[in-house]
Amino acid sequence: MKFAVEVKGLRKSFVSGWWKKRKKDALKGIDLSVPEAAFWGILGPNGAGKTTLLSIISNLVTPEEGEVRVLGKNIRTHGPEICRHINLSSGHANFLWSMTVRENLRYYAMLYGLSGRSLAQKVDELMALFQLQDFAKVRFDELSTGTKQKLSLAKALVNEPRLLLLDEPSVGLDPDVARRMRETIRQLHREKSTTILMTTHNMKEAETLCEQVAFIKDGVIKACGKPHDLKRDLRLGDTILISFQGMLSVLPLQGMKGIYGLQVSDSSCRILVDDHHQWLPKILDLFIGQKVSIHDLHIQESDLEDVFIAYSR
Ligand SMILES: Nc1ncnc2c1ncn2[C@@H]1O[C@H](COP(=O)(O)OP(=O)(O)O)[C@@H](O)[C@H]1O
Ligand SMILES: [Mg+2]
Known part of the structure; x- marks a missing residue:
């Protein structure tokens, strides 16, 4: 079996505070193998280590210990190459606040090397997919939470990722916006066989979307399996x-x-x-x-x- 993500013995701690230093072990030895074209969920209480795990897989945070292979390659040695084929969308999106929706999408598409016609086409396609056309000229800081999240998802697709990491994609969304967003993600997974690894606090969402879920608590995977088997x-x-x-x-x-x-x-x-x-x-x-x-x-x-x-x- 081919794996999109293979994580072994992953450890990460953070030191915070400038006077009294505090060390927090965010991940305490995580092993996780996600097959290609799978749709998996990462669940767990606040502070469990979910975002840290996604940040390490997307090469934004470096672990102290452990091996991370993404799309068959080691992230330490092949980071930039892997990053071309993956993307991350956060429910707590933060974009360049003074740029419009279209400008932000163009900016990220350009970072992935798109230019000219293909750049314009990709931006138009994503704006249509997430019904962002009416907001094309609205600045990021003037958008509602739901529209910010749509932009965050649209941005995550600019490079047509083979692995899509979603960190609480539906947090703070109205039920109807959340439902449409889920439909779009599901369709993407079905039609393009994109591997999706998603964190969520919404158990119904995890149950309807995810083939398999991993429960993390205090930086440790407590259980991993199909929802029915876990029950x-x-x-x-x-x-x-x-x-x-x-x-x-x-x-x-x-x-x-x-x-x-x-x-x-x-x-x-x-x-x-x-x-x-x-x-x-x-x-x-x-x-x-x-x-x-x-x-x-x-x-x-x-x-x-x-x-x-x-x-x-
Ligand atoms: N940059 C950081 N500095 C200090 N502590 C951090 C940092 N990022 C995460 N942590 C801590 O690591 C733990 C795991 O955080 P996180 O991965 O964000 O959890 P989750 O996404 O499951 O809520 C928490 O205790 C959090 O406070
Ligand atoms: Mg988090």
Whole structure:
């Protein structure tokens, strides 16, 4: 398998304060391999080390220890070459404040060597993709948060990167702007097979976009896998809530593999199962077999937010 990102034993600490120096270990030995054309998420609480990790992968920050290979090459020896094929967009975008949207895009496109017709074409294409045409002549410091973020994403595509690093791309966006932004990212990934590594605090966003997620806490990867597998590993399960009338015995369910918990009262029960798709027919059979009538049935699926809370503790 080819990897877009291979990180081994990565360590980074920051020293801050001028009088009383404080050392903060931001990354404490990170190993991560992201396959080419994958869409992965980096999740974790504030201060976990997510931005530091993306900054090292994009060659903006140098680690103390560890090896970083990007697109098959070592970032220490091939930094400038790698940088031509990657790009980073931050949700906390900061551009040249007195330049307009078009000027900013032109500026970054020129940094990647575009000129003449191809430069104009690329800028027009990206302005259209992110619906930035109406803001072409508006200065960066006069833009709304959402438009700043669109510009940041547009800028990140000027060099048609093979690896796109997104640091909280939807932070502070209106729900409809965030949804359109997600659609654009998803389309990019699908059509161009761009490898995407994204940090986000929005678990729904991670669950809908990311094939796999890595949870970081205190500079350490606590877990890495498909959202469904992480839920299973933590035995978070799904809750089936049923209110009923009649005499119900849940004895046949007790102790069965895949039943994590059972709570029964006179008229309702709460059953925690590994996967509700698998258990619901069996549980309904149990009710029918005992001639117990169901009044209401509700399923609560655990989601990535539950996984996040479990790993953030
Ligand atoms: N330039 C810096 N100087 C000092 N400390 C830093 C610097 N950058 C990050 N840190 C510290 O490193 C830790 C990880 O930060 P960061 O990677 O930004 O976390 P996240 O993006 O997960 O919120 C935090 O404790 C943060 O305060
Ligand atoms: Mg961050």
